[in-house]
Amino acid sequence: MVAVYVIIGIVVVLAVILWVLYNGLVRLRNQVKNAWAQIDVQLKRRYDLIPNLVETAKGYMKHERETLEAVTNARNLAQQMSSAGAGQRAKAEGELSSALSRLLAVVENYPDLKANQNFLALQEELTSTENKISFSRQFYNDSVLRYNNQTQMVPSNIVASMFGFKASEFFEVTLAAEREAPKVSFT
Amino acid sequence: MLTIGMGALLILIGYFLGAAFDNAVAGLVIAILVWVILSLVAYFQGDSILLSMSRAKKIKRDDHPRLYNIVEEMKIASGLEKMPDIYIIDDPALNAFATGRDPNRASVAITSGLLQKLNRDELQGVIAHEISHIKNRDVLLMSMCGVLLGTIVLLAWYGSRFLIFGGAGSRRSSSSGGGGQGQIIILIVALVFMILAPIFAQLIYFAISRKREYLADASGALYTRYPEGLASALEKLGASTGQLKAANKATAPMYIINPFRKKGMKASDLTSTHPPISERIRILRAMAGASFTDYDQAYSTVHRGKGVIPTTSLVAETVPITTTKLEGEAGEPNEIQRARETSDVMWRLNNYNTIKCDCGAKLRVPPKFKEPAIKCPHCGRTHQV
Numbered sequence: 125m126v127a128v129y130v131i132i133g134i135v136v137v138l139a140v141i142l143w144v145l146y147n148g149l150v151r152l153r154n155q156v157k158n159a160w161a162q163i164d165v166q167l168k169r170r171y172d173l174i175p176n177l178v179e180t181a182k183g184y185m186k187h188e189r190e191t192l193e194a195v196t197n198a199r200n201l202a203q204q205m206s207s208a209g210a211g212q213r214a215k216a217e218g219e220l221s222s223a224l225s226r227l228l229a230v231v232e233n234y235p236d237l238k239a240n241q242n243f244l245a246l247q248e249e250l251t252s253t254e255n256k257i258s259f260s261r262q263f264y265n266d267s268v269l270r271y272n273n274q275t276q277m278v279p280s281n282i283v284a285s286m287f288g289f290k291a292s293e294f295f296e297v298t299l300a301a302e303r304e305a306p307k308v309s310f311t
Numbered sequence: 312m313l314t315i316g317m318g319a320l321l322i323l324i325g326y327f328l329g330a331a332f333d334n335a336v337a338g339l340v341i342a343i344l345v346w347v348i349l350s351l352v353a354y355f356q357g358d359s360i361l362l363s364m365s366r367a368k369k370i371k372r373d374d375h376p377r378l379y380n381i382v383e384e385m386k387i388a389s390g391l392e393k394m395p396d397i398y399i400i401d402d403p404a405l406n407a408f409a410t411g412r413d414p415n416r417a418s419v420a421i422t423s424g425l426l427q428k429l430n431r432d433e434l435q436g437v438i439a440h441e442i443s444h445i446k447n448r449d450v451l452l453m454s455m456c457g458v459l460l461g462t463i464v465l466l467a468w469y470g471s472r473f474l475i476f477g478g479a480g481s482r483r484s485s486s487s488g489g490g491g492q493g494q495i496i497i498l499i500v501a502l503v504f505m506i507l508a509p510i511f512a513q514l515i516y517f518a519i520s521r522k523r524e525y526l527a528d529a530s531g532a533l534y535t536r537y538p539e540g541l542a543s544a545l546e547k548l549g550a551s552t553g554q555l556k557a558a559n560k561a562t563a564p565m566y567i568i569n570p571f572r573k574k575g576m577k578a579s580d581l582t583s584t585h586p587p588i589s590e591r592i593r594i595l596r597a598m599a600g601a602s603f604t605d606y607d608q609a610y611s612t613v614h615r616g617k618g619v620i621p622t623t624s625l626v627a628e629t630v631p632i633t634t635t636k637l638e639g640e641a642g643e644p645n646e647i648q649r650a651r652e653t654s655d656v657m658w659r660l661n662n663y664n665t666i667k668c669d670c671g672a673k674l675r676v677p678p679k680f681k682e683p684a685i686k687c688p689h690c691g692r693t694h695q696v
Binding site for chain 2: 155159162166244245248249252255256259260262263266267
């Protein structure tokens, strides 16, 4: 009789442990997923901001047609690539970032533009969006680290392999291309 | 751990209070009842009470886009699910606080003085510190501890008076039989305890508060990846002398720096809700990376002792500090521009209508103004209201 109780007890304890570990893994995996979605939201926000910025700057920057066109083209390309493969997209986003930084560098030569309230507001928005992109990337990587640790460490790695929780990849940034292709597997 | 200590103090006080009324259980029940009621009020109304007490005004995105953006950036960096509400307190003193019972119902408030004085990086550091209070649920922890402390002080105050004036007298007449000696000893112990309990509770409360401040600084550095931002903000905060008008003792641990700090006070002693600012700056500047481990190491170097971060949160990972900040200095408004911007926001939040005259003057039209047009006192042009 005692043996039966002991066995039942062990089974219950094991079930509770399994339950806690499984839920923990699901929570972390969802966090990774949400963090990834947040990066996407911010990249889209950048697409929306650029036409306004270019429109405002155009009136003041008569001699910077090429710089402005480069930004517009890079933006359009990046937007087209957003549904394409991650590798191509990374390259396009990287080019957009560098075109934008060239534009913001030449703004220094146009004091009238720098005094324009509308432009200042747009610049703040763009600066903040760039920040948000990097903070969401940072949070994504932190989440991936926590999630991967859980899938690899004892005892949660046993649960992870039982239910097919696969490690996610980090979102690394190389200088050549702003956005390296992250392969996120949510199985 | 310290919280449990405070709870134990409360229960002990209830016990001794009960002993004074011949019934220990009744005292316990009183203590627990008072505590539950106070906790419920603090839990459900704490944030709105605090915000209305500090006369904070809620802002929307359009009122101050930069502040809103910075809060949103930190919300993303910390992984909060919901955007906290943002409030501005019209006060030249430099301070900020966070409130709200859980991360989904949180608010961040900063003074208009702070909004003027700090640049983007510094503001980001301060907001990161406040968001960490939300993320670490310090607001809930500290208000519960505050309620515990308040209850202990309250009960001890009443209890000691009962013991001195009421309880002892009535007891002498009622229990004329044996055991008088033991009762007197218990009474004396109870009296001493009543006097000491509030003091100990206060010290424990301060210790918890200081620990959470260090943790919030560490998380702030981690979220921004830029400890210098918070360090330089703290430097400006420390140099200012203005005291916040609408702060009180109960709300002190919520602020980024102690609102009751006296100038030149060395507050590393046991009686402050916040660690001394100079020490917080030294730790932040001694950090080699931006992770909790780096903060912990910096803390132990400054203190020549063991660290302050709970060991469960320490992960062996290297987190580099951002050296090149993304925002260019180009679009950064200087202090005068920030002052103008902030005063514009404050007028608007008080429902004043601002009209810009062509001569450069700004007319602030009060909400009670009923005339259809107004004359510029500077150049005499007429404006439609």
